[in-house]
Amino acid sequence: MQQMSKGANIDLSGLTAATGPLTVALSWIDPSGEGEADVSVLLVNADGKVGSDADFVFYNQPATADESVRLLGKAPTATGSEDRILVDLTALRPEVERVVVAASRYREATFGALDDLRLAVSDGSGEVLLVFDIKDADTETAFIFGELYRRGDGWKFRAVGQGYESGLAGLATDFGINVDDGDEDEPGEAPASQGPTSGTDQPEPVAATPVEDERPKRVRTAKKKTTLPKAAKVDLAEHSSWRHARLFSVTGLRNDQEREVRATATLLSVMAQVPEFGRRLTARFNAPAGTVQTFAEASFKHGDGKVRPDGVLRVARAGRIWTALIETKTGGNPLKPEQVQAYLEVAARNGYEAVITLSNDLALGSEHPLKVDKRLLRKVALRHVSWAEVAHEADMLCHHDGVANPVHAWLLSELLHYLRQDGAGCQGFRDMGSAWVPVRNAVTAGTLRLGDRRAMQVAESWEKLIRQLCLRLSGGTGTGVAPVLRRRRDGDASVRRLQTVTSLVETGRMSAEIRMPTAGGPVLLEADLRTGQIETTVEIPAADRARPLTRVQWLLRQLNEAPPELRVEALTPGHKTGPCELLANLTSEPGILVPGDGKQITTFRLTLPSGMGTKRGTEETGFVRSIDNAMDRFHQDVLQVLKLDTAAVV
CATH class of the missing domain: 3.30.930 (BirA Bifunctional Protein; domain 2)
Structure with a gap:
């Protein structure tokens, strides 16, 4: 892992041989507990401007049209929260010269009030390539953390660490964002002419994620989405003992093996049918954006016998196929190191990119809950996701962020109902352990x-x-x-x-x-x-x-x-x-x-x-x-x- 200093740059090709998208993570500690920061990304051309408003990625436009950049959203971590961004450099349009990563605060909050500002870049296998700690934040309301930029046929990273007091409107305008021009400065913002508060020969500032009154009015380009109301519909049942028919039922599950099989098939089928949901989960594993296909209980030769992972996930994009094996556990069943290690060996032998484990255990930080032979991780990424995290993503799409198709929203609601049933064994962390x-x-x-x-x-x-x-x-x-x-x-x-x-x-x-x-x-x-x-x-x-x-x-x-x-x-x-x-x-x-x-x-x-x-x-x-x-x-x-x-x- 490379520790970066302000203004330094480094060639990414010298840090990793792994292919696939990168993950850029922004993190901080908020001692007050009263405010946050929102991340944003701008795709900048050679003239220092965005090609169009569609090149501004923020909360209401979480991905570019070609899925080369996608916000993965805030996630609670053991140290507070982390905002992650998936960047697929191979999918960027040729005219994009720089990918600028920034964040903004609101209600007059400053970055100096946050502790441990950090940017980290990880490769497709999950290995952290570089870290940039920002230690001189003060009164800035917007901050450029860093940027990825082209150099010849490759890409480099520059640690920028440049803060601005001019607020969202001035920064967005500087990069060609089509902001609604009001007569008054937006709340908590200084005139745009104030410019940067730090840095010397650095790139121009980038607009950070707009929030509430500060959000530019013309950049609300997200399509109309469908969400399901949480209020129950009129119940037409004649008797209280009647139960509504469900698409995914827990009836008839007799043992742990049957729970694992049904839970895996239920999740993978919804991932394949609801593009927004499938993309949110596959992006967690650094998969490229593309056509998702899922398979259950595929068999692979291993040694003198065979192994049968619970599922296979395949994503096709531009003639390339990204593949991951999936191992699922439900209830209080723990993951088995020898089983996961066998899948890593199979994945490496077949040229697959990842092994994904899914259980009720939660990983704290970036470490996988299991300890395996690290030599196997040179070619294959080992990722973990909890059933609680799966339910979180489904809940956000179903009830808040929305999906394009009403039927897909209903599918997500059925998945959520299944995950929350005691018999499914997918309720998340539910056991404080033997201690x-x-x-x-x-x-x-x-x-x-x-x-x-x-x-x-x-x-x-x-x-x-x-x-x-x-x-x-x-x-x-x-x-x-x-x-x-x-x-x-x-x-x-x-x-x-x-x-x-x-x-x-x-x-x-x-x-x-x-x-x-x-x-x-x-x-x-x-x-x-x-x-x-x-x-x-x-x-x-x-x-x-x-x-x-x-x-x-x-x-x-x-x-x-x-x-x-x-x-x-x-x-x-x-x-x-x-x-x-x-x-x-x-x-x-x-x-x-x-x-x-x-x-x-x-x-x-x-x-x-x-x-x-x-x-x-x-x-x-x-x-x-x-x-x-x-x-x-x-x-x-x-x-x-x-x-x-x-x-x-x-």
């Missing part, structure tokens, strides 16, 4: 100590659980839900897990902060193993009202139907605590929350306690399910009913 019960008992007894290896295993399972929770909430809300890290050192996995273990030893608690864009602030999720309670907490700004009592009444009107056990705390400037009472008691006596010192209320802290399951697995009394239920309850009964005052005190 959970001994650690829980040790916490209760007060005997847990630092250095206990089982506690580190529980800390890793907690990370997986939080990451899956973020995926599910993202799919449900259509927003980028991700963990919040407050300190730079939190980006190190061993440091994070040690912090969790330390908290378990000292307080009996595990906690995580989750950024939900619609919540008004980060949501704190805490599991107290000593009391058997889960607490979900959010702090929201108080409404801009003249008197403290009217601010309390403003809040109580919105929480009229919230659970009576909800704790409400009023905070004033300079104080971490304040008057606190249960919602049940505030209905008749709202004045309880008015501070006695006469100071104005600036923030309300809302906390909802829930019962904690103690078992390790998928039972109703299990820990994983209780975390899901607690967060769903808080989101539905508290967060969704709150309408923040646009003039709130901050």
